[in-house]
Amino acid sequence: MKATYYPIIRIVFTLIVGVFMIISPSSILSYIAIIIGLLLLIPGIVQLLRYAIIRFQRNHRDRRNSSIKFPVLPTACAVTGILIIVFWKEVVKIFSIVLASSLLLAGIYEIMMIARSANRNILGYYVLPALLTLLGVFILINPLDLLPNVIVIMFGVGAIIYCINEIIYLARIGK
Numbered sequence: 001m002k003a004t005y006y007p008i009i010r011i012v013f014t015l016i017v018g019v020f021m022i023i024s025p026s027s028i029l030s031y032i033a034i035i036i037g038l039l040l041l042i043p044g045i046v047q048l049l050r051y052a053i054i055r056f057q058r059n060h061r062d063r064r065n066s067s068i069k070f071p072v073l074p075t076a077c078a079v080t081g082i083l084i085i086v087f088w089k090e091v092v093k094i095f096s097i098v099l100a101s102s103l104l105l106a107g108i109y110e111i112m113m114i115a116r117s118a119n120r121n122i123l124g125y126y127v128l129p130a131l132l133t134l135l136g137v138f139i140l141i142n143p144l145d146l147l148p149n150v151i152v153i154m155f156g157v158g159a160i161i162y163c164i165n166e167i168i169y170l171a172r173i174g175k
Contacts, residue, residue, distance in 0.1 A: 011166045018159030025152035033088030041081025047074030096139055099151075104136030 021028055051071045084091050110129035 007166060007170055011163050011170075014159050014166075015163040018156045018163065021152050021156030021159065025149040025156070028152055029092055030088055033091055034085055037081040037083075037085035037088070039081070040077045040084065044074040044076075044078030044081060047071050048078060096151075100136045100139035102136075103132050103139065107131075107133030107136055 048071060051074070107129045110132065111126060114125045114129065
């Protein structure tokens with residue numbers, strides 16, 4: 001396949017994913033959690049199997065002199081992957097609480113910085129930080145009611161905007 005087709009394949013795939021995220025935002029979160037869990041689980045299991053193979057192939061004398069230690073990180077990755085796959089709703093809730101807290105802190109910080117600046121008399125500067133703060137409070141009050149669908153729809157719209165941007169970029173290169 002020619003290298004010029006790779007951006008087109010990426011654009012088509014991203015567009016399909018973006019449209020699917022907008023059409024069905026509630027079901028895609030479970031798929032995303034399962035994929036993230038598998039991305040942690042599979043390398044962890046592979047490394048644990050590699051450790052077991054190396055460990056049991058050597059004889060007793062070689063094992064005493066070996067510098068191979070028990071793989072803590074692959075074990076933690078495998079366990080984390082399993083936990084994410086099993087408890088995906090709780091992972092999404094934790095993510096929403098972290099996101100809401102960061103929005104709340106960012107809004108408060110922006111309001112404080114605007115109040116300290118020389119342009120504090122213009123009320124228009126306070127609109128976006130106030131909206132960030134209110135959104136953070138709203139998400140903290142209702143972490144799973146609205147947030148997952150809104151995040152997925154925002155990512156879907158972002159994917160479609162990315163596709164449009166890539167098409168414009170490819171059209172400029174083609175000229």
